[in-house]
Amino acid sequence: MPGAHHNEWAGDDVHTLVQARDVTMHLEKPRETPPPWQIPAYNLGFVDRDRAKERLYSLVDEVQQGGRPGMALLTGIGGIGKSALGIELALAKRGRFPGGGLYADLDDHRRRGGLDISGVLAKFLAALGVAAEDVPPGARSRSERFREVTVDRGVLVMIDGAATADEVRAFRPGVGGSLLLVTSRGEIPQLVADGAEVFRLDGLAEDDGRTLLTAFSHVTDRVVADPAATAALVRSCGGLPLALRIIAAHLTSRPEASVAEVVDRLGGAGGRIPAIDAYAGEERLRAVFDLARSTLNDTAATLYAGLGELGGLGVREFSPGLADAILGSPGAAREACEALRAACLVQVPEPGDGPAPPASLRRHAFTALAADNAGERARATGTRDREEARRRIVHWYRRTAAHADRCAYGDRLLASRLIGGPHLGLDPGPDPFAAPRDGLDWLDAEGPAFPHVIAIALQEGLHREAVVLGESLWPLVHARKRHALGATVLDRLIRLATGDPGMPPGVAARLRNYRARIHIELAGTEPGELERARAQLRAARAAVAGDAQARDHLAVLLEGSALAHKAGGEYAAAIRDLAEARAIHEEAGNPRGAALQTYQLGDLCRDAGDAERSLAELREALGRTGAWLAANEDAGRRARDGWELLRARVKLALARTLMVLGDDAAAEPFAVSATAFMRRRGQGVKEAQAQEVQAELAERAGDDGQWRVFLTRARDLYAAHRLPRAVELDRRLDHRLDRDRP
Incomplete structure (x- = not known):
């Protein structure tokens, strides 16, 4: 209206206004505070952790779909990449957390004069828009207020360097799609009970x-x-x-x-x-391991140093049984292993989806570079304590290896009998293996440690234990063709046996026989191996020429000599050697030795072109094994295991001989039986040979599909044992595929 008074005010800074009539005010819309994002950027390349990332991404989905707060705990030794993985998740999924990201490095707070959980919570509340006057006093009340403020906001909270469950629990967000991401150098078991999902990190591939x-x-x-x-x-x-x-x-x-x-x-x-x-x-790495070790009690520290005797030599995996032996108490060992795991110095495998391995085959492993650090602690241990730990290691390996040997191959003539010890390695103890293949599998798992344990035994003057250890490795060398490992161990023991005047000459002779057999098995692929085998056998015979037990040794050496003659195509000489060895075993009342030589004679006669004699010898061997098993139903489990293995080998040889004679129908059940037995026993190479026999039977019957199945299985088994035969079978399979391709 004309003459009216009119005032306007613009802005958001409103003071007292006096106006007689109309007032028009233009106030700015309050600016929204953006959600906080405190999680640091990671400017170094991030690699690996694909499985962990995939699961973490899924966890984000589950948390936000279910509305519940989630918790993930990333553990591992310092420098393993826990923070990097957490930051990688934060950057990749930032858009999934509309409430922002909060971050605290608790280690940094400790370094700067002490950890103040209450102070960290106050900063988090301030970042979320809580006025200073509304922040309650005390850590507990601030934690409760934090949960209230974060309800339905979808916040990512990352806590780096947590040490205890109480530290972590203070930062649990409220319901509504939030995730608490925690990193720790050690396990925090209480958080698992709180619902945390644990991600254990180890070194990169x-x-x-x-x-x-x-x-x-x-x-x-x-x-x-x-x-x-x-x-x-x-x-x-x-x-x-x-x-x-x-x-x-x-x-x-x-x-x-x-x-x-x-x-x-x-x-x-x-x-x-x-x-x-x-x-x-x-000293950046040294500080990492010093910090991890600082959490250990005396018992766990003792175990860590004891395990370092082998860990420092590159043996990263170990059996819980070794931990028991070092500490002398299974209960103490379990607790100490758990302490090492909690410090992220050792990994204990998580149960998988399949059947759990037998107790004798369970394995623990040092985490990245922890084996080296444990080795340093071993070398820093006092002389008497270290000597005791080393002796316990040797005794455990010697005892367990002797059981594994007998488990895999039954009773056999051993060099350890010549140095005053019973079959089971001087001190039997309980048998740790449930099934025959468990012994072979244990030798396979522990094989890399054998050269180091033998070296420790020799350094400690435990010569008898060293011989038992080395000889007990033979089933692995023979059945799974670990020739390089066997050669390394036997060469060292032969030097010991020939240089120790207190060692009976028969020990060196038998060790040389084992070494000769490795040379013989390599003769088909390596030049000069056959002559090296013969040299070992000549030296073995010379060593026992004047020994009172020379005839007993001769039976063992004749077997090796026969194998060398066979490798050289000298079948008549090989047959004479085996016949003489069988006579010696019969004279000495050794039924297993006589049955073994009969089997080998039958196998040899077929290769020499005398299939009829081969059939007769093998039928006799089958009868000998069957008669012993029938007459000794109450014999010890391991004794029967050895005879049953020999019987399966006879059946495989019989199948081959019957095929030479054209009786495929009679050969097939022997081949099927031998294949099934070798598979159960973990005799991979023998099973591969049996699969080849079945493949040939299928081919002769015109069954191309079964031929391919059997030959593929044989190829895979040879390849698993790194044997050149796998390449040859691969060529045959490819050739058939090319031939059949339209």
């Missing part, structure tokens, strides 16, 4: 380690140029991302340095951890 190194642009060319050295570098660093980054930084600053040079230095006498720290210019 070789390919992923290489990818991490190539993230450093100045290193890429050298990594790509030398893949073998790069793979060795990743292994030397235990796949530990921290160690690999230290090496990458060194290579970046030293353009002239090669990857191979670094690998050589890490393999030096000083040890890998000191070498990597030298590249870092400070």
Whole structure:
């Protein structure tokens, strides 16, 4: 209206206004505070952890679909990449957390003068928009307020470096799609009861380690140029991302340095951890392991150092039984292993979906580079305590290996009988193996440790134990063709036996016989092996020429001599040797030795072209084994196991001979029976041979489908044992495939 008074005010800073008539105010819309995002960016290349990432991503989906708060606990030794994985998840799924991301590094708080949970909670509340006057006093009330504020906001809370359950519980968000992501250098079992899903991290695989190194642009060319050295570098660093980054930084600053040079230095006498720290210019890895060990009680520390006797030599896996032996108490060992696991120094396999392995085959493993650190602790242990631990290690291996030998091959003539010990390695103890194949599987798992345990035994003057250990490895060498391992062990023991005047000459002779048999098995692929076998056999005969038990030794050496003659195509000489060996066994009242030589005679006669005699000898061998088993139904389990294995070998040989004679119908049941038995016993090479026999029977019957099934199985078994026969069968399968292709 005309003459009216009119005032306007714009802005959001409103003071007292006096107006007689109309007032028009233009106030700005309050600005919304964006959700906080405190989680740091990770500017280094992230690799691997695909399975863990996939599961974490699924956990985010489950939490937000179900509306419940979730919790994930990432554990592992320092430098393994826990924080990197957490940050990777945060960056990848940032859009799924509309309420933002909160972050606290509890280790950093501790380093700066003490951890104040209450203070961290106050900062979180402030970041979420809670006014300072509305933040309650005390950690408990602030924790409750934090849960109230985060209800239905979908917040990601990342807590780095947690040490206890109470620290973590203070930061649990409210319901409504939030996730609490925790990293810790140790296990926090109480959080599992709270519903946390645990992700245990170990070192990177070789390919992923290489990818991490190539993230450093100045290193890429050298990594790509030398893949073998790069793979060795990743292994030397235990796949530990921290160690690999230290090496990458060194290579970046030293353009002239090669990857191979670094690998050589890490393999030096000083040890890998000191070498990597030298590249870092400070004790970064040492500090990681010192911190982990600081959580151990005395018993766990003792076990850690004891296990380091082998861990420091590169044996990363160990049996819980070894831990029992080192501490002398299964209960204490279980608790100590759990403490090592909680400190992320040892991994204990999680139960899988399939059947659990037998107790004798369960394995624990050091985490990345922890084996080296344990080795350092072993070397720092006082002399008397260390000597006791080393002796316990040797005694456990000797006793368990002797059981494994008998479990796999039954009663046989052993060199250990000549040095005053009973069959089971001087001190029988309870039999740890439930089934015959368990012994072979245990030898296979523990085989890499044998050279080191034998070295410890010799250093401690335990010569008899060393002989028992080495001889007990024979079933693995013979049945699964671990020739290189057997050669390494036997060469060392032969030097011991020939250089120790207190060692009976028959010990060296029998060890040389084992070594000759490895040479014979390699004669078809390696030049000079047959002559080396004969040299070992000549030296063995010379060693026992004047021994009172020379005739007993002769039966064993004649078997080796026969195998050498057979490898050289000298069938008549081989047959004479086996016939003489059988006569000696019969004269000595050794029925198993006589049955074994009869079986070998039958097998040899077929190869020599005398199938009729082969059939007669093999039928006699089958009768001998059947008669013994029938007459000894109450014999010990292991004694019967050995005879049953021999009987299955006879059946396989019979199938072959019957096929030569054209009686495929009679051969087939023997082949089927031998195949099934060898599979149950874990006799992979013998099963492969039986599968080949069945393949030939199927081919002769015109059944191409079954031929392919049997031959493929044989090929796979040979390949699993790294035998060249696999390549030959692969060619046959490919040739048939090409022939049948339209």
